[in-house]
Amino acid sequence: MATLSRKNSDRNNSADVNNELFKGSYRGNPAGITNEIAAAYDLMNTDKKNFNVTIWYNSTYKDEFSTGPVKLVRVPRSINQISNAYLKFLKGPGLRILFEFVKEVPKHATRFNTDIASLLGPLFFTWVVLLLFPVILTSLVYEKQERLRIIMKMHGLGDGLKYFRLNSYSIQFVFYFIYLNLQIAIGFLVSSIFSKVKTVTVVAYILVYGTGLLGSFLFQTMLENQSFPEEWIVALELYPGFSLYRGLYEFSQYASRGNGMKWQDLSDSGMGEVLCIMSIEWFLALIIAFYIDQVFSSGKHPFFFLNPFKKSSSIPSKPTVQRVDSKKVSIDMGKIDVSQEREKVQQLRNEGSAGHAILCDNLKRVYPGECFGMLGPNGAGKTSFISMMTGLLKPSSGTALVQGLDICKEMNKVYTSMGVCPQHDLLWETLTGREHLLFYGRLKNIKGSALTQAVEESLKSVSLFDGGVGDKPAGNYSGGMKKRLSVAISLIGNPKVVYLDEPSTGLDPASRKNLWDVIQRAKQNTAIILTTHSMEEAEFLCDRLGIFVDGALQCIGNSKELKSRYGGSYVFTMTTSLEHEEDVERLVSTVSPNVKKVYHLAGRQKFELPKQEVRIAEVFWAVEKAKSNFTVFAWGLADTTLEDVFIKVAKSAQAFISLS
Incomplete structure (x- = not known):
């Protein structure tokens, strides 16, 4: 009824x-x-x-x-x-029970609880705690955008993802501890999707405020509706923001009752469920973030975890066999020095020699205590080579051994003995120069007084110590000061191998000379590969040089060998008035029949004189005789410079490539 x-x-x-x-x-x-x-x-x-x-x-x-x-x-x-x-x-109808009224049992008066946490906590506390997420995520994507993460790995950073009143303090500690670590793990995971700081900042703050509003006006209604399926509540709590809101909601409900939440209340509330979900998500997020970092950042195979105990050989048992393009055979045939270098590298690889800091497939070898200079026009592949050697790019073929370790298989081990000064300075704008060196020094496992001393010496060596310059934020540094700091970072900790990509760019002459002295001292126990466009720098610092054009090594040797091999002539220069230019040409032809004019502008002429045809004494005698016939404003005789060699090799290689 x-x-x-x-x-x-x-x-x-x-x-x-x-x-x-x-x-x-x-x-x-x-x-x-x-x-x-x-x-x-x-x-x-x-x-x-x-x-x-x-x-x-x-x-x-x-x-x-x-x-x-x-x-x-x-x-x-x-x-x-x-x-x-x-x-x-x-x-029968005459019987009934009378109901007059209902009255409460007498008791002492109670105060109405106006706890702010109970009234506004679920919404505003969600926003406050979630505000850390955009900060964490922005920092991670900033490191990704500015390539700071890979620089830290090059200097030794490991792969580990290092990182109220009424309610029980221990429950609150466990809740916030688990959630904050979950938030950090989610930050690492989500940062793999984005590459721009501005984009990720907007998205993160939308998530923060959207989570708070949806939690307050939608999720809370679902929690209070007894008919809403529990399975849907659990599904929504899989999103960390709603897990946070549910936990804060439970805290506020127990606080409003006056007794607060205790450990024995976990089974009667949703807090136990929330803690379980967040703990599992924290664990899974760390694993997935680590996997993505290893596969996409470190370049490992997607199934690298299937053979965790398999040891890779640092020296390949057989040399890498590469298919050589038939169009390049004729080029290699004429490069005797390059061919000899390739044969030496192949022989060392077959022998398994570990006495070389760097051993590149079909390219070069670099000894400890040696500075190898890479010269070449823009776009020749110098920076690309360093990017491959430091793990920024994956080689399309071939391999290289650094301290006996294969860069294609053991890059993480290579990072422990490497220092890098990139072409573009990768620095935190808010950290001081001293803080940068302290941070990278700790990554190199330098501690205590040794770290303090190493930082002081590094700042002094690059002229960032006097005047408190090292204690100013790097964002206030000039371009030259940032470059000097990057060089100091690459050398701290005495790494076995250092890559310097145009280290003196933007430096004044005094600072450049000081930097050269620092590199000279550093290379005593370190193998250094240096790229530069300064011929003076290359001659001063480099023990051997290689000239690259279009990604290929054109010649290799020390400065004197290259000048002798590709120079072979003196450079004679004379400046006169315009009406005596023909007299200068006749003068030079009497000294060397096979003279070649290479420059002519407003009375100033430059000639190349073959060394086998010229005696220096005869040149001086001819010039003194010419001075009695016409006015000579200036003249000079010089040996072939490294710049002349560079221009000659680059032009001839580019001409041959264009013809091919």
């Missing part, structure tokens, strides 16, 4: 009663009309000997904050009504 307002109506089962009650709500009918029913009763299990009744009652109030008798009397009145009906059924 079901009792309805203004009329009584029987239904066959409780499902029919539920449907009838729902139709009385404005949400339960298409017209949106409110016709709510006061109460309904289920007497299916009641007979003359047993009184067993289920009551549906209306819990909607006109005033949500009302504390009057309407709340207190509604349920007892429904019980009184059905009890009277049952007694009349048994004893």
Whole structure:
């Protein structure tokens, strides 16, 4: 039997009663009309000997904050009504139970709890804690955008992802500890998707404020709705922001009751569920972030974890066989020095020699204590080579050994003995020069007083010590100061191998000379590969030089060998008035029949004189004789410079490549 307002109506089962009650709500009918029913009763299990009744009652109030008798009397009145009906059924219509009123048991007055955490905590605390996420994520993507992460790895950074009043303090500590570590792990994971700081900042803050608003106006409603499926709640809590909101919501609910949350309350609340979900997500996020970093950043095979104990040989058992393009055979045939270098490298690889700091497939060998200079025009492949040697680019073929370690298979081990000064300075704008050196020194496992001393010496060696320059933020440094700091970072910790990509770019002459002295001292125990466009720098610092054009090595040797091999002539220069230019040409032709004019501008002429045809004494005698016939403003005789060699080799190689 079901009792309805203004009329009584029987239904066959409780499902029919539920449907009838729902139709009385404005949400339960298409017209949106409110016709709510006061109460309904289920007497299916009641007979003359047993009184067993289920009551549906209306819990909607006109005033949500009302504390009057309407709340207190509604349920007892429904019980009184059905009890009277049952007694009349048994004893007749003259019997009834009188219901006067309901009164609370006397007690001491209680203060209304206006705890801010209970009222506003779930929304604003979610925002406050989540605000750390954009900060963490922005820092991670900034390191990715500016390539600071790979620079830290080159200097020894490992692959580990290093990184209120009423409620129980221990529960709060565990909750915030797990969530903050989960947030850091999620930051590493999400940072792999983005490459620009501005983009990730906007997305992160949208997630923060969106999570707070959705949690306050949607997720909380779902939590308080008893009919909402528990499985959907768990599914939503898989998103870390909603897990945070659920935890704060549970804290606020227990705090509003006056006793707060204790450990024994975890099973009765959703906090135990939240802690379990966040712990599992923290573990999974770390694993996935580590996997993505190894595959996409370190270049490992996607299934590298299947053979964790397999040892890779540092020296390949067989030399790498590469297919040589037939068009380049004729080029290599004429490069005797390059061919000899290739044969030596191949022989050393077959022998498994570990006495070389750097051993490149078909390219070069570099000894400890040697500075190898790479020269070449823009686009020749110098920076690309260093990028491959430092792990920024993966070689398309061939390999290289650094301290006996293969860069294609053991790059993480290579990083422990490497220093890098990139072409573009990769520095944190907010850190001082001293802080940069302290950080990278710790990565090289320098500690205590040794670290302090190493930092002081590094700052002095690159002229960043005096005047407190080393204690100023790197963002305030000039271009030359940033370059000097990058060189100091690459040399701290005495690495076995150092790559310097145009280290003196933007330096004034005094600073350049000081930097050269630093590199000269550093190369005593270090193998250095240096790229530069300064011929003076190359001659001063480099023990051997290689000239690259279009990604290929054109020649190799020390400065004197290259000048002798590719020079072979003196450079004679004379400046006169315009009317005596022909006299100068006749003068030079008498000294060397095979003279070649290479420069002519406004009376100034430059000639190449083959060394086998010229005696220096004869040149001086001819010039002195010419001075008696016409006025000579200036003249000079010089040996072939490294710049002349560079221009000659580059031009001839480019001409041959264009013809091919």
